[in-house]
Amino acid sequence: MVTKRLPLMDCLSRWQELPSREAHGFFAPGRANLLGAHMDYNGGAVMPVALSKGTYAVAGLRDDGLLHLESAQFPGEVLELPLSELRPQREPGAWSAYVEGGLWTAMERWGPLPGLDLILHADLPMAKGLSSSASVECLAVQVVARLLGLDPDTDLMIHLAHAAETKYVGVRCGILDQTAIFLGRADTVLHFDCLELTREHVPLDRREARIAIMDTGVARELASSAFNQRVSECTRALVLLQEHLPGITCLRDVTLEDLERLERFLPPVLQNRARHVVEEFARTDFGADALRLGNVADFGACMTRAHESLRNLFEVSTPELDALVQAATEVDGCYGGRLTGAGFGGCVAAIVHPEAATAFEQHVIAQYAEATGRQTEVQWFDPAGGPRELELP
Numbered sequence: 001m002v003t004k005r006l007p008l009m010d011c012l013s014r015w016q017e018l019p020s021r022e023a024h025g026f027f028a029p030g031r032a033n034l035l036g037a038h039m040d041y042n043g044g045a046v047m048p049v050a051l052s053k054g055t056y057a058v059a060g061l062r063d064d065g066l067l068h069l070e071s072a073q074f075p076g077e078v079l080e081l082p083l084s085e086l087r088p089q090r091e092p093g094a095w096s097a098y099v100e101g102g103l104w105t106a107m108e109r110w111g112p113l114p115g116l117d118l119i120l121h122a123d124l125p126m127a128k129g130l131s132s133s134a135s136v137e138c139l140a141v142q143v144v145a146r147l148l149g150l151d152p153d154t155d156l157m158i159h160l161a162h163a164a165e166t167k168y169v170g171v172r173c174g175i176l177d178q179t180a181i182f183l184g185r186a187d188t189v190l191h192f193d194c195l196e197l198t199r200e201h202v203p204l205d206r207r208e209a210r211i212a213i214m215d216t217g218v219a220r221e222l223a224s225s226a227f228n229q230r231v232s233e234c235t236r237a238l239v240l241l242q243e244h245l246p247g248i249t250c251l252r253d254v255t256l257e258d259l260e261r262l263e264r265f266l267p268p269v270l271q272n273r274a275r276h277v278v279e280e281f282a283r284t285d286f287g288a289d290a291l292r293l294g295n296v297a298d299f300g301a302c303m304t305r306a307h308e309s310l311r312n313l314f315e316v317s318t319p320e321l322d323a324l325v326q327a328a329t330e331v332d333g334c335y336g337g338r339l340t341g342a343g344f345g346g347c348v349a350a351i352v353h354p355e356a357a358t359a360f361e362q363h364v365i366a367q368y369a370e371a372t373g374r375q376t377e378v379q380w381f382d383p384a385g386g387p388r389e390l391e392l393p
């Protein structure tokens, strides 16, 4: 498809301004999580899809030990430094930290590259809950593996890309994003149990349901304290519950009955956080069963209930996210919707019968503008494949 090649062509035209070297093309997708919100770091299950949008790159080796890094999203900000100077949190918050982190963890594991030119172009909005950061981490790990001539196990690549985020960038995220990206498969939703590490690709028939992504227009800062604060709150709830349930290792191990019996030992905010996790675990289980049976309506209803819980109990929604979910779920043919990603802004994902697509777009755009005074648009996706090498023209 011509439009999909454009980001790669942009990388290539910038590549031509560099001294000539052998060039390789790469792509890593973004992801949308449909069910299992804030479950990965609580040992729960998640149900994400990889998207057909993500990060494109042209990369090649150089022999002077330098990293030369450019991104179409940050024109004029060319980074050039010795690869040996990459250090965790070298520049916290910088756009390049995610790329550097992926390169750093991969080279710590597999040994250094002799030097690297890397030119990026993402067609995924950044800081919008679609994992633009994990997409570049996964891409960077894939680039190092390929240029060293390795063909590593996918689990190792997931682990290295995840370490880029936790060790290099310093966000205490779980393994959802990197797993969703590396295990992306067309026309399926991944059901991944983050404790048991079991995976299953559950079909989502595009004749029955397509994924609509709507941007609130409000960006969020994942590295900001809010995400790490939720992780700390869940850890505190776990520690308090462990005094009464010594056998549990994560919040996912707590049953609803135990929580109802013991929640008086938790401060009210922690009661809410724990209740979200316990109920979301059951909801994801139920949603996965529904989808296995081809029951998209029940799966979608779980998404909408998940959003309510994220709003009321986990408190990571915003008025704009709520307005989009409200508008989306008012349309006949929309099965359900919720904020995707960590929350605090960003995008909503909804699943919609294809025949309702036009009515859905019209209603959501108009209602969102009326409720918030902001503009949105609807982008349509079907679950797509994971990172891959691209043939260069």
Ligand code: GLA
Residues within 6 Å of the ligand: 033, 036, 037, 038, 039, 040, 041, 173, 174, 175, 176, 177, 341, 342, 343
């Ligand atoms: C972010 C994190 C993930 C996960 C989600 C919430 O995307 O990077 O690890 O915790 O938020 O489900």
